[in-house]
Amino acid sequence: MKRIFTLFAAALIVGVFHAGAAVNIIPKPTAVTEYEGAWTLPSELTISYSHKTLAPAAGYLEEILAPATGYGIKTKKGTKGDIRLVLTTPSADLDESYTLLSGPDGVTITSASYKGIIHGISTLRQLLPYQIECKSLLRGVEWKVPAVKVEDKPSYEWRGLMLDPVRHFYSIEETKNLLDLMALYKFSKFHWHLIDSQAWRIEIKKYPLLTSKGAWRDPANEYIDKACEQSAIDGRNPSMKLPKEHMREIDGKVMYGGYYSQEDIREIVEYAAVRGIDVVPEIDMPGHNWMATQCYPWLSCGHDGTDPLCLGSDEVIQFAKDVFKEVFELFPYGYAEIGGDEVSRIKWQNCPLCQERIRKENLGGLEELQSWFTKEMEKYFNANGRRLIGWDEILEGGVSPTAIVNWWQGYHADVVQRSTAGGNEVICCPTTYCYFDYPQNNETMRTLYEGAVVPEDLSEEQHKLVKGMQGNIWGEFIPSEARMHYMAFPRAIALAEKAWTEKTDQNWDCFIARMEEQLLRLSTMKVAYRPLVEQ
Ligand code: ACM
Ligand code: ZN
Secondary structure (H helix, E strand, C coil): CHHHHHHHHHHHCCCCCCCCCCCCCCCCCEEEEEEEEEECCCCCCEECCCCHHHHHHHHHHHHHHHHHHHEEEEEEEEECCCCCECCCCCCCCCCCCEEEECCEEEEEEECHHHHHHHHHHHHHHCCCHHHHHCCCCCCCCCCEEEEEEEEEEECCEEEEEEECCCCCCHHHHHHHHEEEEHCCCCCEEEEEEEECCCCEEEECCEEEEHHCCCCEEEECCCHHHHHHHHHHHCCCHHHHCCCCHHEEEEEEEEEEECCHHHHHHHHHHHHHHCCEECCCCCECCCCCHHHHHHHHHHEEEECCCCCCCCCHHHHHHHHHHHHHHHHHHHCCCCCCECCCCCCCCCHHHHCHHHHHHHCCCCCCCCCHHHHHHHHHHHHHHHHCCCEEEEHHHHHHCCHHHCCEEEEECCCCCCCHHCCCCCCCCEEEECCHHHHHCCCCCCHHHHHHHHCCCCCCCCCCCHHEEEEEEEEEECCCCCHHHHHHHHCCCCHHHHHHHHHHHHHHHHHHHHHHHHHHHHHHHHHHHCCCCCCCHHH
């Protein structure tokens, strides 16, 4: 902790921070060439886009530029304009690289993909004064872009943040705000943990009780709710209070929660797509399903309404497929997550149906029963054009080589090696670095930035199977958006650079120097981040 304060003091004296000037982009681009001069935005400004698929990107850029400048902004298809968005090969979806060139005649952003154009827009946003993030008219700011050439591409395809709106509900607006922040720092995947034991948050039309009943709970009966309220009182911290807007009277009782209708989900998917982000839904099975079994007790062994799902019952397997059928219709991506973590398998030991399944399928025990379920579901995923992702427990009892493993158990240091040995791809989010609900300070952020989120001793072949990294915002003790921002920022920005920038180009001192301007940007966006210097 001391070290960073010393660094800050030194930086202020020698003027390392160029707040508002020059180039402070995070994540650090692959190459930046700076030229003399700058381009001043004209008060009547045209954004052109070379291909019709870029129209939403042009609209998004207009939304970024218009409020603070108050300028008249037009978007039009073509190649002439003050800011030109140019798609070179409209089919190259996976190529996220882009080039940004700014000079006396404006800005050109070129990429082979929509996502690359969005990354160029995020870079342009960071080349402008941080006040561009202000949502109302600001006079007296010179809206200038320094003359530069930025050539840039990500190190990893998977640059993710996971949000858990189950333990506490976050509104559509709050979710959009997080997506805005993710786009600014070039995250590519929003892993949405939509169900857990404390609630079910996604409307499934075939099983309406999951949300009519399962999205609401009595906060007086829930440990995490009581703990947050107590912490709000003890710590005099309003961000720990349960938000009143998520309380509702149901049958004469105040209940706490909320859910996303299928319309809401479509809105989020579209909002994310405009920002170049894929939304990866997680429906955690077969554990973490206490609320689902309360809604439909036949989902549980002995119909007793407790976790986990009964894997001996064919109706339960059908339920799982029915749920994912609706999920696949809502999320048009190549992946979905089945969870699979922390299952209390012991209950299957005394369930005649589960034991019958073990006999019939010739399984070696309880781990293999879960693994049978995961493989059965993977076949269903694949038949619907989806790859299956699961937390690293899916390795237990054996996993098919096409499943993707989310490494979370940092205390199991060999998960990446074990996964890749079986040919499985891995996303790294070990507890050691990537749990954004864990306490933080400047040292933990530095440890994240410099630490081995991806193990360092991998062979080239093993490394090819690492899809990338992810930060997990688990919600147990994050009841409000303000608390979410405090817990996740600025450390998410450190992860963003780690996942994007070439490892050899990552340098903590350089990162922290660029952070100064980012914090002004976050403040302007009203993000309640954790200040680096304690107050
Ligand atoms: C997890 O943290 N249980 C994936
Ligand atoms: Zn059972």
